[in-house]
Amino acid sequence: MTKVIEVEDVSFGYTRDMILEHVNFDVEQGDFAVVIGDNGVGKSTMVKLLLGVNRPTEGHIRICGKEVSSLRKNGIGYLPQNGGSRAASFPATCEEIVMSGLYSKIGFARFPGKSHKAKAEESLKMVGMLDRKKDLIGELSGGQQQRVMLARVLSGDPEVLILDEPTVGIDAESVDRLLHILHHLNIDKKVTILMVTHDIEKVGPYANRVLCLSEGACREEMLPQAKIVHAHAHSHPHGEATHIHCANCEHEKEHGHDSEHCAECGHCEKYKEEK
Amino acid sequence: MPAILQYAYMQRALLVGLLLSVIVACLGTVMVHKRLSLIGDALSHSSLAGVAIGLLGGFNPILGAMGVCIVAAFSIEAIRKKLGNHSELAVAIVMSTGIGLAGVLSGFVRSSADFNSFLFGSIVAISGFEARLVLILAVIVLVAFVILYKELFYISFDEQAASISGVPVGVVNAIFTILTAVTVSIAARTVGALIISSLLVVPVAAAMSIARSYKTTVLWAIFVSAVSTIGGLVLSFYLGLKPGGTIVLISVVFFLLFRFLGFLRGRSMSSKGV
Numbered sequence: 405m406t407k408v409i410e411v412e413d414v415s416f417g418y419t420r421d422m423i424l425e426h427v428n429f430d431v432e433q434g435d436f437a438v439v440i441g442d443n444g445v446g447k448s449t450m451v452k453l454l455l456g457v458n459r460p461t462e463g464h465i466r467i468c469g470k471e472v473s474s475l476r477k478n479g480i481g482y483l484p485q486n487g488g489s490r491a492a493s494f495p496a497t498c499e500e501i502v503m504s505g506l507y508s509k510i511g512f513a514r515f516p517g518k519s520h521k522a523k524a525e526e527s528l529k530m531v532g533m534l535d536r537k538k539d540l541i542g543e544l545s546g547g548q549q550q551r552v553m554l555a556r557v558l559s560g561d562p563e564v565l566i567l568d569e570p571t572v573g574i575d576a577e578s579v580d581r582l583l584h585i586l587h588h589l590n591i592d593k594k595v596t597i598l599m600v601t602h603d604i605e606k607v608g609p610y611a612n613r614v615l616c617l618s619e620g621a622c623r624e625e626m627l628p629q630a631k632i633v634h635a636h637a638h639s640h641p642h643g644e645a646t647h648i649h650c651a652n653c654e655h656e657k658e659h660g661h662d663s664e665h666c667a668e669c670g671h672c673e674k675y676k677e678e679k
Numbered sequence: 680m681p682a683i684l685q686y687a688y689m690q691r692a693l694l695v696g697l698l699l700s701v702i703v704a705c706l707g708t709v710m711v712h713k714r715l716s717l718i719g720d721a722l723s724h725s726s727l728a729g730v731a732i733g734l735l736g737g738f739n740p741i742l743g744a745m746g747v748c749i750v751a752a753f754s755i756e757a758i759r760k761k762l763g764n765h766s767e768l769a770v771a772i773v774m775s776t777g778i779g780l781a782g783v784l785s786g787f788v789r790s791s792a793d794f795n796s797f798l799f800g801s802i803v804a805i806s807g808f809e810a811r812l813v814l815i816l817a818v819i820v821l822v823a824f825v826i827l828y829k830e831l832f833y834i835s836f837d838e839q840a841a842s843i844s845g846v847p848v849g850v851v852n853a854i855f856t857i858l859t860a861v862t863v864s865i866a867a868r869t870v871g872a873l874i875i876s877s878l879l880v881v882p883v884a885a886a887m888s889i890a891r892s893y894k895t896t897v898l899w900a901i902f903v904s905a906v907s908t909i910g911g912l913v914l915s916f917y918l919g920l921k922p923g924g925t926i927v928l929i930s931v932v933f934f935l936l937f938r939f940l941g942f943l944r945g946r947s948m949s950s951k952g953v
C-alpha cells in the first residue's frame with residue numbers, strides 16, 4: 405500500500421512546552437483513519453501541521469510523498485470544525501460556495517466555465533444538495549450546511565480528505581448522512597480520509613484505523629468494532645446496512661463482536677452475511 | 680436640459696459621484712464580508728493626517744492622504760496578523776493613531792477651510808485634475824474587482840481554506856488594501872473623510888437585507904450606492920443641502936426600506952448573522 409500521509413518523529417509547541425512530542429504515524433491510500441484523544445492533546449494542532457498552517461518544531465510530514473512546506477496543497481481537501489456555521493453568516497448560495505472549491509481547477513484571475521459549473525452541480529448532487537443550489541447557505545440546517553461545505557471540498561477532487569470534528573454541532577440524522585457520504589467516497593472513490601473526532605462510537609464503524617493522541621504521542625488502537633464493520637462495508641460498496649446472522653440459529657450478531665462462535669447457540673461455523 | 684445639468688461643476692460632480700459610488704460599493708462588499716467594516720473609518724480618519732501633511736508640505740493633499748492611507752492599511756493588515764483572536768483591535772489602533780496625528784498636525788495648518796473641506800467633502804468644487812484621477816481610479820478598481828472576483832469571494836468567505844486551495848492570499852489582500860486606501864483618500868476629497876466610511880458599509884448592509892446571492896449583494900450595493908449618490912447630489916442642489924451628508928442619509932433610508940422588505944419576505948439580517 406502507498407503511504408499517503410507520513411508523520412515522522414514530529415514535535416510541536418506554540419511555546420516552549422511541546423504539545424506533540426515525537427509523533428509517528430502513517431496513513432495509507434484508501435484508509436479511513438480517525439484520530440481520537442482528549443481535549444487539548446493536540447488533535448487540531450496535528451491537523452494544522454498536516455495542512456502546513458504550522459510547521460513542526462522537529463520531524464517531517466509528507467503528504468503524497470511531498471514534504472509539507474506551504475499552505476498550497478492541491479489534492480488535499482480540508483473540512484474544518486463547524487465549517488457550516490461560518491458559512492451561515494455569508495450571503496452566498498450553495499452553488500457559489502461550492503464553486504469556490506474549484507479554485508485550483510480554474511486558476512488565478514481566470515473565469516469559471518460551463519464545465520466548472522457542471523462539476524459544482526455534480527458535487528452538490530453527491531451530497532444530496534443539488535435541489536438547494538440556489539438557496540442561501542444561511543437558510544439551511546447545520547447538517548445541510550456541513551454537507552454543502554463537504555461538496556465544496558469534493559469539487560476539487562481531493563485524493564486525501566482531512567476533516568476536523570465535522571460532526572460537531574449537527575443532529576444525529578445529519579451525522580449519519582455525512583458519514584454515509586464519507587464512507588461512499590472512501591470505498592467507491594478511493595479517497596483517503598483522516599478524521600479528527602470525539603464521536604468514535606458513530607465514526608468508528610466506518611473507519612479501518614484508529615489513532616489515539618495522548619500525552620503528546622500517538623498510538624494506534626485497533627478497535628474490533630472498527631475492523632469488522634469496515635471489512636464488511638467493503639463488500640457492500642453502496643453502504644447498505646449489513647446484518648450478520650449465525651448460520652445455525654439465525655441469531656443476529658452484534659456489531660463489533662469478532663468471535664466466530666455464536667453467542668446464542670455456540671455454533672462455530674462462520675457467520676453468513678445478508679443485506 | 681434640467682437646471683442641474685447646465686452647470687459644468689454639477690456635471691463633473693455627478694460623473695465623479697457615480698464612478699465613486701460604484702467602486703466604493705464593490706470594495707465595501709469585500710470589506711464587510713471580511714468582517715472589516717470599520718476599516719473605512721480607520722483609513723478615512725488616517726487620510727486626514729495625510730491631508731494635513733500635504734497642506735503643510737505644500738503639495739496636493741490628496742497625494743498626502745493616499746500615502747498615509749496606504750501605510751495605515753498595511754499597518755492594519757500587519758497588526759491584524761499579530762493579534763490573532765483580537766484582530767479587530769488593529770482597526771481601532773490605527774484609527775486612534777490617525778486621529779491623533781490628524782489632530783496634532785491640523786493645528787499647524789494655516790487655512791482651516793482647506794482642512795475642513797476634506798472632513799465633509801466638496802464634490803461640487805472638484806477640479807478637472809481630480810475628476811480625471813477618479814476616472815482612472817474607477818477603471819483600475821473595476822477591472823481588478825472583476826478579475827479578482829472569485830479570489831476576493833473565497834478570501835472573504837474563508838481565508839485559511841483559500842490559502843489551502845492555492846489562492847495567493849497575500850498578493851490579493853495587498854492589491855485590495857492598496858485599492859481601498861487610494862479610493863478612500865480620493866473619496867475623502869469628494870464626499871468627505873467622515874462620510875466615506877458610511878458609504879463603504881451602509882449600501883452593503885442594505886443589499887444584504889434583500890439579496891439572494893453574493894453576486895446580487897454586490898449588484899444591489901452598487902445600485903443603492905449609485906442612487907444615493909446621484910439622489911443626494913440632486914437633492915442638495917435643489918434644496919441647498921450639504922451633498923455628503925445627504926448622500927449618506929439617503930443610503931440609510933435605503934437600508935431601512937430594504938430591511939422592511941426583507942422582513943416582509945420572511946427574512947431578516949439576524950438570520951444571516953449580521
